[in-house]
Amino acid sequence: xxxxxxxxxxxxxxxxxxxxxxxxxxxxxxxxxxxxxxxxxxxxxxxxxxxxxxxxxxxxxxxxxxxxxxxxxxxxxxxxxxxxxxxxxxxxxxxxxxxxxxxxxxxxxxxxxxxxxxxxxxxxxxxxxxxxxxxxxxxxxxxxxxxxxxxxxxxxxxxxxxxxxxxxxxxxxxxxxxxxxxxxxxxxxxxxxxxxxxxxxxxxxxxxxxxxxxxxxxxxxxxxxxxxxxxxxxxxxxxxxxxxxxxxxxxxxxxxxxxxxxxxxxxxxxxxxxxxxxxxxxxxxxxxxxxxxxxxxxxxxxxxxxxxxxxxxxxxxxxxxxxxxxxxxxxxxxxxxxxxxxxxxxxxxxxxxxxxxxxxxxxxxxxxxxxxxxxxxxxxxxxxxxxxxxxxxxxxxxxxxxxxxxxxxxxxxxxxxxxxxxxxxxxxxxxxxxxxxxxxxxxxxxxx
Numbered sequence: 001x002x003x004x005x006x007x008x009x010x011x012x013x014x015x016x017x018x019x020x021x022x023x024x025x026x027x028x029x030x031x032x033x034x035x036x037x038x039x040x041x042x043x044x045x046x047x048x049x050x051x052x053x054x055x056x057x058x059x060x061x062x063x064x065x066x067x068x069x070x071x072x073x074x075x076x077x078x079x080x081x082x083x084x085x086x087x088x089x090x091x092x093x094x095x096x097x098x099x100x101x102x103x104x105x106x107x108x109x110x111x112x113x114x115x116x117x118x119x120x121x122x123x124x125x126x127x128x129x130x131x132x133x134x135x136x137x138x139x140x141x142x143x144x145x146x147x148x149x150x151x152x153x154x155x156x157x158x159x160x161x162x163x164x165x166x167x168x169x170x171x172x173x174x175x176x177x178x179x180x181x182x183x184x185x186x187x188x189x190x191x192x193x194x195x196x197x198x199x200x201x202x203x204x205x206x207x208x209x210x211x212x213x214x215x216x217x218x219x220x221x222x223x224x225x226x227x228x229x230x231x232x233x234x235x236x237x238x239x240x241x242x243x244x245x246x247x248x249x250x251x252x253x254x255x256x257x258x259x260x261x262x263x264x265x266x267x268x269x270x271x272x273x274x275x276x277x278x279x280x281x282x283x284x285x286x287x288x289x290x291x292x293x294x295x296x297x298x299x300x301x302x303x304x305x306x307x308x309x310x311x312x313x314x315x316x317x318x319x320x321x322x323x324x325x326x327x328x329x330x331x332x333x334x335x336x337x338x339x340x341x342x343x344x345x346x347x348x349x350x351x352x353x354x355x356x357x358x359x360x361x362x363x364x365x366x367x368x369x370x371x372x373x374x375x376x377x378x379x380x381x382x383x384x385x386x387x388x389x390x391x392x393x394x395x396x397x398x399x400x401x402x403x404x405x406x407x408x409x410x411x412x413x414x415x416x417x418x419x420x421x422x423x424x425x426x427x428x429x430x431x432x433x434x435x436x437x438x439x440x441x442x443x444x445x446x447x448x
Contacts, residue, residue, distance in 0.1 A: 005043050008038060008039070009311075013312075013315060016308075016311060020032075020355065045314045053313055054306065057170075057306055058268075060268075061163065064114060067113060068114070068117055069275040070274065073282050080109075083243075087102065094208070095206045099143060099206050100195075106154065110161050112254060113161075114162060118401075119408070123148065139206075142206050145424060156390055158179070159180070160257055165389070171361075182378065182443070183382050186443045194432040201428060246278075257271060311358065316362070332380050336379050336444060339441075343367075344391060348391025350363065351392030351398045352395045352397070359392070363384045382444075
């Protein structure tokens with residue numbers, strides 16, 4: 001009976017991951033839910049465990065959903081469309097300037113929204129803008145691929161930009177403020193190096209002079225195409241000031257999350273307050289009822305996060321983490337630098353094989369069973385985040401964000417093969433990940 005439970009749990013995990021890889025355009029909550037039900041029926045996860053799981057992911061899920069609501073409101077304001085147009089204006093016809101502004105936009109979008117949201121928002125906008133400039137296929141790739149890599153890796157500096165990072169924070173009992181204090185500098189330096197490596201890699205392909213930018217046509221109702229927004233309700237002479245005020249508000253909300261963590265106020269509650277305030281602002285100025293959030297909010301993310309954690313919890317209960325503890329204990333206990341590099345590379349490998357969501361959850365659960373010193377536990381966790389957020393980008397299947405990105409660019413008629421993707425990532429990701437892990441070890445040792 002025990003053997004059947006073990007085999008069933010492992011099979012459910014492998015089949016779930018395989019289906020997500022095989023059909024990335026299908027809602028990932030569907031295979032995850034089926035896998036979770038199978039694990040639950042196998043007996044490796046009890047009904048009592050479901051309460052523990054709900055408590056573990058609850059705060060992270062609420063925080064991410066509140067952030068996504070804010071992103072949906074910003075889109076209805078026409079904020080992202082406006083930001084893209086400003087990006088083109090500031091580039092002043094230079095392809096190199098556009099490259100750096102694109103990466104900056106993707107970085108900020110992840111910090112203000114989250115990594116998956118950044119991919120879903122910026123990729124269609126970039127596809128539209130590049131198409132309107134009549135760039136060739138190979139000239140579009142530097143902007144699209146570098147933007148995707150930067151957007152996904154940008155979830156490492158602050159834990160609030162990735163739901164799996166938030167869940168892992170809960171597991172290791174680490175607050176958002178401490179995560180950022182220890183991680184922001186090393187991860188940001190790693191992002192700078194990643195951007196520089198991408199620039200060197202794409203230098204010969206990036207057009208020096210951009211073709212003329214064709215103005216966008218509007219629908220008779222005055223709405224932008226292809227994004228659906230209500231920016232036409234904002235007078236043209238007040239649009240810049242309105243967007244600037246929104247940007248300041250969102251920035252303040254983001255800062256408030258770290259202040260709440262420092263003051264031990266629930267981060268999820270502060271995130272909800274920020275999203276409700278922005279909804280009220282839209283209702284007051286644009287007369288748009290919050291009812292549209294019921295339909296537009298991707299509630300399936302909650303189902304996906306819960307279901308994946310059920311599956312991972314089942315793997316934990318059948319002894320996977322016990323085996324990992326015995327395997328990893330000598331590596332993690334060998335000093336801060338060894339712990340950082342060792343855990344970072346391990347999570348990079350696991351993420352590229354199984355996807356970073358389950359990889360980081362399994363890695364974090366393993367760390368909590370090792371009886372490590374507080375500082376070793378923290379640096380091992382942070383190294384795991386770097387592995388799952390940066391090292392995972394080596395293959396397109398390493399993260400859900402890159403899987404979605406591959407699907408979006410294909411629909412946008414931009415041809416990029418796995419070979420072209422790997423040719424870039426094998427040059428930039430290992431170096432960036434290793435550099436970040438080493439800097440993390442020395443930075444944490446210095447501040448403590």
